[in-house]
Amino acid sequence: MQDNRSVNKILKYAVIISDLCVLNLLIAFFHFVGSQYWATHWNSDELLTSFFVYNICYLYCIGIWPPILYFNKVRSDEIVRRVFSSLFWFAVLTIVAFSCLNNAVTVTLPGILFFVILIVLVTFSRLTLRGLLKIARKRGRNTHQVIFVGDGDHMLELYNEMTEDPSYGYRIRGYFNDTKSALYPESIPWLGKLDDVTPYLQSHTNGSKILNLYCGLHSADGVKINQIIRSCEASVVRFNSVPSMRTYLKRHMNMEFIGSMPILQLRREPLMESENRFIKRTFDIFCSSLFLFTIFPFIYLFVAIVIKITSPGPVFFKQKRNGINGKEFYCYKFRSMKVNAQADTLQATEHDPRKTKFGDFMRKTNIDELPQFINVLKGDMSLVGPRPHMVKHTEEYSALIGKYMVRHLIKPGITGWAQVTGCRGETKELYQMEERVKRDIWYVENWSFWLDLRIMYLTVKNMVLRNEKMAY
Numbered sequence: 001m002q003d004n005r006s007v008n009k010i011l012k013y014a015v016i017i018s019d020l021c022v023l024n025l026l027i028a029f030f031h032f033v034g035s036q037y038w039a040t041h042w043n044s045d046e047l048l049t050s051f052f053v054y055n056i057c058y059l060y061c062i063g064i065w066p067p068i069l070y071f072n073k074v075r076s077d078e079i080v081r082r083v084f085s086s087l088f089w090f091a092v093l094t095i096v097a098f099s100c101l102n103n104a105v106t107v108t109l110p111g112i113l114f115f116v117i118l119i120v121l122v123t124f125s126r127l128t129l130r131g132l133l134k135i136a137r138k139r140g141r142n143t144h145q146v147i148f149v150g151d152g153d154h155m156l157e158l159y160n161e162m163t164e165d166p167s168y169g170y171r172i173r174g175y176f177n178d179t180k181s182a183l184y185p186e187s188i189p190w191l192g193k194l195d196d197v198t199p200y201l202q203s204h205t206n207g208s209k210i211l212n213l214y215c216g217l218h219s220a221d222g223v224k225i226n227q228i229i230r231s232c233e234a235s236v237v238r239f240n241s242v243p244s245m246r247t248y249l250k251r252h253m254n255m256e257f258i259g260s261m262p263i264l265q266l267r268r269e270p271l272m273e274s275e276n277r278f279i280k281r282t283f284d285i286f287c288s289s290l291f292l293f294t295i296f297p298f299i300y301l302f303v304a305i306v307i308k309i310t311s312p313g314p315v316f317f318k319q320k321r322n323g324i325n326g327k328e329f330y331c332y333k334f335r336s337m338k339v340n341a342q343a344d345t346l347q348a349t350e351h352d353p354r355k356t357k358f359g360d361f362m363r364k365t366n367i368d369e370l371p372q373f374i375n376v377l378k379g380d381m382s383l384v385g386p387r388p389h390m391v392k393h394t395e396e397y398s399a400l401i402g403k404y405m406v407r408h409l410i411k412p413g414i415t416g417w418a419q420v421t422g423c424r425g426e427t428k429e430l431y432q433m434e435e436r437v438k439r440d441i442w443y444v445e446n447w448s449f450w451l452d453l454r455i456m457y458l459t460v461k462n463m464v465l466r467n468e469k470m471a472y
Contacts, residue, residue, distance in 0.1 A: 016062055027050060081450065158214060198227065385413025
């Protein structure tokens with residue numbers, strides 16, 4: 001069996017070469033064929049410059065966002081997301097490069113069309129290569145030869161994960177345990193006791209039979225584990241430790257290091273990374289400033305006049321809500337209700353008598369939320385994130401829902417994943433808030449710039465199509 005690490009390196013370079021072929025063929029197409037349909041036509045020097053700039057920029061971006069389609073377990077949407085990330089920054093980098101060269105070819109309509117076609121072709125190419133790789137693995141090619149040491153529920157769960165789809169490429173040769181285990185299926189050979197691991201590895205050290213060993217022994221067996229580690233290193237076998245914490249943590253974990261000490265984290269939080277926070281904050285400042293200094297003054301003038309005419313009281317409604325890390329802040333809205341003593345304690349209902357007629361219209365069209373762009377510019381909120389709840393509700397629901405406060409790990413938003421997927425409006429039953437919290441946590445764990453754009457698009461779409469049935 002060939003070393004899978006070498007094979008995967010070959011596959012990685014094959015993907016890069018495939019991308020480069022697509023890129024350069026597309027450049028040639030736009031030069032030789034596309035020039036017949038638009039005025040852009042490069043001379044020989046410009047063509048060579050374009051080839052050079054595009055290829056260098058691509059290789060730089062692919063070094064930061066390398067292809068992952070050869071991983072044993074990877075979803076198609078992860079492959080597509082990686083393509084979009086790398087090619088988005090590739091487009092930005094090439095635009096900057098051509099601008100420095102006094103060449104605006106990438107900001108023309110043909111340039112935009114070029115990048116759109118490139119994204120489609122590279123995505124199609126990588127998904128096709130992934131499909132071919134899965135077929136090859138089902139036929140026994142590019143597989144990871146595996147042996148298990150120890151048993152237990154965590155090892156059985158690992159076995160099920162590895163064997164649920166043959167295209168993942170895992171081939172389990174058997175397991176070692178001091179006694180034959182009743183947990184593993186009969187189809188898995190019992191290779192012997194723990195003392196038999198070393199001689200077995202020594203007999204499988206030639207280059208065609210590299211193994212991956214997964215050890216599920218407990219820390220009490222530290223002496224035996226160290227002996228197995230030494231045997232693996234002497235036999236050129238990769239040692240993998242399988243912790244037994246799955247008995248109390250039934251979820252994906254993320255490993256970080258403090259010095260050389262491994263730390264397991266409950267969840268992946270993309271916004272813990274400073275570059276992601278910078279991207280999100282920059283986008284928030286740009287969009288909120290653009291809105292507040294252009295369209296908002298006209299909306300404010302109109303809304304303020306109608307509010308003052310229809311009911312006495314202030315134009316803005318200011319309410320304390322919980323933001324990032326549970327910190328309280330004042331959330332701004334256009335006042336949609338008559339001034340009342342229950343504004344900070346009682347949630348709005350469908351036929352709430354406190355609402356004015358114009359306030360009801362504002363709520364159904366989300367106009368009342370527009371002042372929250374001020375909160376975004378101040379930094380209390382983001383354009384997209386879990387919706388902030390009033391302080392009283394935070395106190396009540398945090399006592400009833402164990403994971404409720406997790407949604408406060410990031411800034412609250414004007415709109416959010418829960419809202420665009422149907423979880424908004426009055427929460428009459430506890431399960432409704434539980435579902436909203438579940439979707440908020442999903443957003444915390446799966447944030448991306450593209451996800452924010454998708455949520456913003458769905459928000460506008462729902463407003464235009466009047467799909468906000470729970471907006472009251």
